[in-house]
Amino acid sequence: MTRLSRGLGISWLGVTALFVTHAHALSVLPSDEAQDLIAYKVKSGDTLLELSRKYFVSSAGISQVARINLLEDADRITVGQTLSIPRQSVKHWSSVARVMGMSCASSYNPEQGSTKLLVGTPLHEGALIKVPAGCHTALLLEDSSIMRLPSGAVLKLSTLRKNALEKAPEVRLELANGRVELDVMKERSPLTPFEIRTPRSVMGVRGTQFRVGFSPETQSSLVEVTEGIVKTQGNADLESVDLTQGMGVTIDPSGKASDPEALLPPPRYASFSKSASHPTEVSVQLQHMDNAGSFQADIATTANLSGLRRTQQWATPEFRIDRLINQAMFYQVAAVSKNGLLGSPALMAFCAAPASTEQARCSAVFDTPLADGSSIAFTLNRQNGALYQEVIRTHNLTALNGKFAVKDLRPGYYNWSLSYPLAKASADQAGVHQSGAFELIALPTAAQ
The missing domain is CATH 2.60.40.10 (Immunoglobulins)
Known part of the structure; x- marks a missing residue:
């Protein structure tokens, strides 16, 4: 069988989605709807009006929070109560990824044209990174997560931003070619999105280390988990498979996942x-x-x-x-x-x-x-x-x-x-x- 993560284009399994949680978590990653909500614990002196002034894009966020949290009285919230707040209603600003290592010159497209990368180069939302054959580039995010881009990778930072209520940045990546290796900060909130998209699927990352590959030659796929829990399903499977640390599966060209095996x-x-x-x-x-x-x-x-x-x-x-x-x-x-x-x-x-x-x-x-x-x-x-x-x-x-x-x-x-x-x-x-x-x-x- 062709080695699947050997610099090949990753086409992402032909699965509906791949969900990842902390190794100690008891439930799978929240749904897309849940990922668009920020969990905020009410502090002494908080009111919805004051939260709106500090953190919301507009006062319309007050009615949204009241509806989502089933508040009978929007003027009354209690200390210690956890509110679900729509992410789009919270103020945000640009986050930065910095080049922290490279073996030879790579390039990126900030908006138009092409610019050479240097160690320390700040990258913002919308940047498209292209790693030449035989090269390697490593990026550092603001929460100390590290992304490693091997030879031939083409990656777009489609969303890279922070908001007023979460410590870690919201990260959404688009992988057009090659592969990306992730070492994500484990203390990230499970509701702060860290997502990778390829032309065929989407993956959510939550403080875990794993590898995914796709071979165009054999049309087969694999998932290998080195830390955390991965929930995956082939498009021909009736049920998903939970992969824990040290486990892996292959998915054949028909979309059928093999029985999990120990790495x-x-x-x-x-x-x-x-x-x-x-x-x-x-x-x-x-x-x-x-x-x-x-x-x-x-x-x-x-x-x-x-x-x-x-x-x-x-x-x-x-x-x-x-x-x-x-x-x-x-x-x-x-x-x-x-x-x-x-x-x-x-x-x-x-x-x-x-x-x-x-x-x-x-x-x-x-x-x-x-x-x-x-x-x-x-x-x-x-x-x-x-x-x-x-x-x-x-x-x-x-x-x-x-x-x-x-x-x-x-x-x-x-x-x-x-x-x-x-x-x-x-x-x-x-x-x-x-x-x-x-x-x-x-x-x-x-x-x-």
């Missing part, structure tokens, strides 16, 4: 060997996985995968590294099942150990292109038995040319988090918040 677990490093003909070349072997049909990796020079990134596929659990240096190279590796589903990823960082692996000390680079002189809060922990031991904790880290390096790291498992405000940003801009984990693997480079 393959993260691959694990097994061993390495050196090339007899190329002294600098190393071959890495992964542990055998019975149901794996192939393997795929996103390769980057930084631990947070924000900058330069490329993708490779292998038919067997083995891949080649041309040259190892003291600075770690990051491989986000996942196994692909025989049904074409991409499994849970493992982030492996490979570096050179000139003497022995026990004495190896390597460096890891982190990408912070929007820090621009801001102080960076950074935490790094190393696993020690069943616990993690703190290696670094600072609130005053500074970056050079949008990057910083952590040196003298021993091989092992690490987790990390970083955050920093954006220079010259609005007061309600959440800034950058990222976290992750990796296994640092040092391989000897000296002759055996």
Whole structure:
């Protein structure tokens, strides 16, 4: 089966809709009508008249709120009461998406013509982003959600705005080609729309991480859930399928969904060997996985995968590294099942150990292109038995040319988090918040 999320145009399943909720949520995403309502908890001193003056586009919002909430007396609302307020009746203004990473020059169309993107470029509602073949672009939203656009993606920011009653921006995207990878802020209200449309379907996102693909060659589709809950239905299915974390389905050309199956677990490093003909070349072997049909990796020079990134596929659990240096190279590796589903990823960082692996000390680079002189809060922990031991904790880290390096790291498992405000940003801009984990693997480079 053709790998479905390999830079192919996503045509969106032929399903009616795809709904997503938080992992802990008990019900599915609200209907389109419910998503057009804002939940507001009444505070001391609130009246509908005062709310109208502060937040509504016009006084007509008072009668709308009274009708929707079945208020017998529009002058009487109680503290703690939750009101449903139509989104279109609330004042709004433009939100901003900023370019936070790119591997080569992309372009966008703000209204007419074409303009090159640069790191830090602010993008507004209506912008059309075009990512050239072989490139990669990452965008940061005001609530710290991150969108990653791989090679060939064409994405329009059809709605990008904030209103006076919600913290997170309303986001509606139109994907015309390729794919988009989302890491959406988990604290978003389930009623604040984050929606992606393609020519054939619509998807609502609620603090979840997942992948969707469509292969024009086979006319088959897939859904893979790495975090959260996805509710999906093929157009030939009588009932929907609830997919939880670590589950996936394929949908055949007739629109029939397969039985849900568990995604393959993260691959694990097994061993390495050196090339007899190329002294600098190393071959890495992964542990055998019975149901794996192939393997795929996103390769980057930084631990947070924000900058330069490329993708490779292998038919067997083995891949080649041309040259190892003291600075770690990051491989986000996942196994692909025989049904074409991409499994849970493992982030492996490979570096050179000139003497022995026990004495190896390597460096890891982190990408912070929007820090621009801001102080960076950074935490790094190393696993020690069943616990993690703190290696670094600072609130005053500074970056050079949008990057910083952590040196003298021993091989092992690490987790990390970083955050920093954006220079010259609005007061309600959440800034950058990222976290992750990796296994640092040092391989000897000296002759055996």
